[in-house]
Amino acid sequence: MIDMDEKSVAIVFPHHLLEDHPAAGKTSGFILVEDQLFFGDPVFGLRFHKNKLVLHRSSMRYYHDHLKSRGLKAEYIEYSPDPHMGYLRDHLEGYDRVYTLELLDHELEARMKKLSMELGLEITEIEAPFIFRRNLMDGYFRDGRFLLRSFYIRERKRLSILMENSRPAGGKWTFDTENRKRMPPGLQVPAPVKLPENEYVQEAKEYVSEKFPDNPGSMDRFNYPTTHTEARIFLKDFIERRITNFGSYQDFISRDETFLFHSVLSSSLNICLLTPMEVIRAVLKADAPLNSIEGFVRQVMGWREFIRAVYILKGPYERTRNFFKHRGKLNPKLYHGETGIDPYDIAVGRVMGHGYTHHIERLMVIGNLMLLLGTDPDEVYRWFMEMFIDAYDWVMVPNVYGMSQYADGGLIATKPYISSSNYILRMSDHRRGDWCRVWDALFWTFLNEKRSLIGNNPRIRVLYRHLTDRKLEEFRGIREEFMGELMGRQEL
Structure with a gap:
């Protein structure tokens, strides 16, 4: 529980758009930041796909209004690149504590730590709404081995998900061998629901066109949730129209179909428009074959949670490895x-x-x-x-x-x-x-x-x-x- 503190503020980065923010009502307000690590950093020189920039701009402008609609004070800082985070300094004057959701970005963590030391701030990270809690990590990976199957089975047991007494539903832990069918010609593939272009997306496209005209990608087919309501529409659409065939054709590649029977919820999960447990609960209620339900649970509760744990425990090690000593450039x-x-x-x-x-x-x-x-x-x-x-x-x-x-x-x-x-x-x-x-x-x-x-x-x-x-x-x-x-x- 966070105590009310007038000298504290919550910083919201583009991947922190949780509907019920745990700092709401417990700090003096919120600062939303179009941080350069998510829009374009001069140090690393990443040129993000225009659709990614539209997603961040539109969802953050929406979230700013979302907080204010709940009677919360919210400031908004637009993209203004500075590796020393100068765009935040003036806004943090007078505060002695900053709350933020789990940063999950090593460079962002380092920069925030440096800024806090320079300004005399105490930073409190609130664990993001993952299913697998940080306090379990040492116990799960004590032997230094990172095995998805072991992790997944242990989590299924811990949470009693897809379990029948002490046995896995359907008699086995994974139906991955039933996720590799060839899609027959002529099978109808329902496209994800087409979202009307809301005011936030319209403004974001203009913003991206003006500020990032040379970035790669096209915005013409942007169709991703940018609000909590839209994310739930996407989730409902997946369960009603695509999850039935998801399991069988999960691994199939089509020349003509981009989305096939996939949920296309990863962007909504990764910016907290949806929480993984919310999605899992909805899928578990679906009228769908077990290979579809288990296959989806394995992706979200298994692989996604596993990857986050690997990043926390071994991320710096992994990103500095080059086992094959490859040096080829991406021409x-x-x-x-x-x-x-x-x-x-x-x-x-x-x-x-x-x-x-x-x-x-x-x-x-x-x-x-x-x-x-x-x-x-x-x-x-x-x-x-x-x-x-x-x-x-x-x-x-x-x-x-x-x-x-x-x-x-x-x-x-x-x-x-x-x-x-x-x-x-x-x-x-x-x-x-x-x-x-x-x-x-x-x-x-x-x-x-x-x-x-x-x-x-x-x-x-x-x-x-x-x-x-x-x-x-x-x-x-x-x-x-x-x-x-x-x-x-x-x-x-």
Whole structure:
């Protein structure tokens, strides 16, 4: 419980838009900040997708009005980049304590700590509304091993979710093998509900056009919740129209459909328009197959909560690892999706249009190709942070350095997530073409070059039986030709 304190203030960053803020009525007011780490930082030089900027601007302007409608004092600080956070200093004069929700950003934590020391402020972080509490972390990961399955099972038991007495509902903990079906041709895919463009979004588009005209991405198809009501509309729409088929086609990749049966709630969760437990409770009540309900619970209560724990406990370690010692740059064709490799170019194209692709396209298409090409994991992190509507440091450090690029050498993944073209053909409706020849050449030459690092991995070792010197020579030629075409331009 926070005691009422006239000399305290609550700072709200763009990912802290909790409907019932725990500092409400207990401090003298709120300061909402368009912080540069979320809009464009001169130190790191990230150029965020225009849709991401529209999301932050519109949702924060809404939240400012939301607080005032509840009789709370609220100031608003617009984007004004300064790595020393000068935009906050004057507003904090006269206060001796600052409250904020869990920052979950190492750079933001460092800057706030420095500012508080300079101004003589005491900062109190209030734990964000995650399901997995910080006080449980040491007990869960005492042995230094980060295993999603163990974490997920333990959480299911602790919270009695999808349990029948002491057994998992349906007789097994995970239905992941039932999340990989091919979507039959002609199956109708209902698009997420189209939200009317509210006044906040209209203003935000003008704001972004004026202040960030050269940032990547298009705002034309912006359709993400920017208010608590809109987020609940999205949640209701998912449960009523898409969750039934979510489980079966969770991992499927479509040439033509961006959202398929996914909830598209990640951005709403990550800025606190929804809380994870609110979403879980709604899904548990859904009239849907168990493989859909369990598959969704696993993503939110399992993977999302697990990733946050990894970030808190191992984030600084992960972001400084480069297991394969990759140094490749993300050249213009890779950045914009102009490689000639259809699945990759289509996936990047939809990112440019929406700021979104689902998790398998992120991991097994975009991240997969970047890894096979030897891209520096810092470059991969930068691209994912810039491009995705739901990207935040706590999300992307474990997902990029740990899962996608295996830069941590296996802290959270049992093997590098790489594949030949066969996997993509099996999990999608992409058509076989010349891109398969190139992809396979990249895959097999990668395996050969990294044999000393991953050749003894039991999940990888069997693949080397299929690699002959004759095939390798052919693959090297294809790879060299492709790399020459890819590196034809050097400027972004």
